[in-house]
Amino acid sequence: MSAVRPDELDWEKMGGLIPVITQEADTMEVLTLAYTDNEALELTLKTGYAHYFRRSHGKVMKKGVTSGNVQKMVDILVDCDNDSLIFLVNQTGPACHLGERTCFHRKLLPHLSSKAERTFMGSLSRSELD
Amino acid sequence: MSAVRPDELDWEKMGGLIPVITQEADTMEVLTLAYTDNEALELTLKTGYAHYFRRSHGKVMKKGVTSGNVQKMVDILVDCDNDSLIFLVNQTGPACHLGERTCFHRKLLPHLSSKAERTFMGSLSRSELD
Numbered sequence: 001m002s003a004v005r006p007d008e009l010d011w012e013k014m015g016g017l018i019p020v021i022t023q024e025a026d027t028m029e030v031l032t033l034a035y036t037d038n039e040a041l042e043l044t045l046k047t048g049y050a051h052y053f054r055r056s057h058g059k060v061m062k063k064g065v066t067s068g069n070v071q072k073m074v075d076i077l078v079d080c081d082n083d084s085l086i087f088l089v090n091q092t093g094p095a096c097h098l099g100e101r102t103c104f105h106r107k108l109l110p111h112l113s114s115k116a117e118r119t120f121m122g123s124l125s126r127s128e129l130d
Numbered sequence: 131m132s133a134v135r136p137d138e139l140d141w142e143k144m145g146g147l148i149p150v151i152t153q154e155a156d157t158m159e160v161l162t163l164a165y166t167d168n169e170a171l172e173l174t175l176k177t178g179y180a181h182y183f184r185r186s187h188g189k190v191m192k193k194g195v196t197s198g199n200v201q202k203m204v205d206i207l208v209d210c211d212n213d214s215l216i217f218l219v220n221q222t223g224p225a226c227h228l229g230e231r232t233c234f235h236r237k238l239l240p241h242l243s244s245k246a247e248r249t250f251m252g253s254l255s256r257s258e259l260d
Contacts, residue, residue, distance in 0.1 A: 108206035
């Protein structure tokens with residue numbers, strides 16, 4: 001497996017941000033989708049704990065800095081376009097601020113199985129729905 | 131597990147696009163990070179095969195439309211902010227256009243283990259590196 005330097009990443013495509021998929025290394029469960037910038041990645045590499053650029057706060061924050069639910073870094077993978085990353089971590093406590101293990105704890109409405117879905121899809125006429 | 135309607139997703143945050151993490155349902159391996167828009171999600175739900183908005187092409191395309199390496203949809207998960215999705219799929223052939231099983235087939239340079247990394251980090255003085 002070849003290796004990529006941080007300065008080879010495509011920092012321009014999203015104006016200095018790169019999306020990060022974070023997976024629990026032991027189970028491969030996806031915990032979060034977040035964003036890194038140069039500073040957050042530097043701090044992640046330097047400390048061994050995941051840091052992100054939090055768009056809602058407009059700044060870099062260590063994951064779990066207030067909750068204690070930190071993410072110890074295990075490895076970082078790079079995609080073929082150098083424009084997204086996977087952080088493989090060992091998660092302490094729940095990753096989601098709602099107390100769930102993962103932020104992805106809900107499903108999109110099942111495929112074409114409900115009236116609401118069909119209405120959204122616009123694939124059936126009104127009479128077919130009634 | 132509660133359910134989310136497509137029209138409840140936060141389509142505004144990224145100007146009509148939502149990032150999609152695609153995982154092989156059988157192994158939980160992350161294959162790609164791509165983007166959906168309203169049309170791509172509608173086609174995905176309607177056909178049962180993953181479609182994405184390809185930023186490099188500026189249009190919606192079915193995954194594998196030229197290569198045959200299609201992704202049969204198994205499930206869709208939504209994150210707690212309604213601004214990112216996981217497509218759980220069964221992937222035919224390699225997911226990566228380079229012929230690799232996943233687009234994430236390279237590592238970021240190991241943490242602080244090489245001179246180049248240390249130089250990038252700027253965390254050590256020149257004399258410490260020599």
